[in-house]
Amino acid sequence: MATNLAIDDQLLVLAQNIGGIKTKKDTVNQALKEFVQRRKQKDIIDLFGEIKYDEDYDYKELRKRN
Template sequence: MRTNVVIDEELLKEAMKLTNAKTKKDVINLALKELVENLKRKNLADLKGKINFIEDYNYKLMREGK
């Protein structure tokens, strides 16, 4: 999708330098990808303490089909 946005040039240059991105498009896509991944990770962290695990669960038995 094409769009026009005003981006801080110094911030963009620094991001390109730190990531070794060749184009503005590359660094923006990388930034968006990392943003989404970080937010997904944060959502998983919200589940801490809300999931009950079976203490004696044996995954090896599941692999054997037992």
């Protein structure tokens, strides 16, 4: 999909150099992938303390062989 964007050229070149990426297109795609990955990680971290665990759950009991 072709898209025209007004991107800060200095920032793009800096990201390209830091990432060791050859093209601007690859730099933008990598940045978008990292952005999405970090947001997903944040969503998972936000769940800490929210999930209720069964206090009677005994994983060691489940390891026993009959």
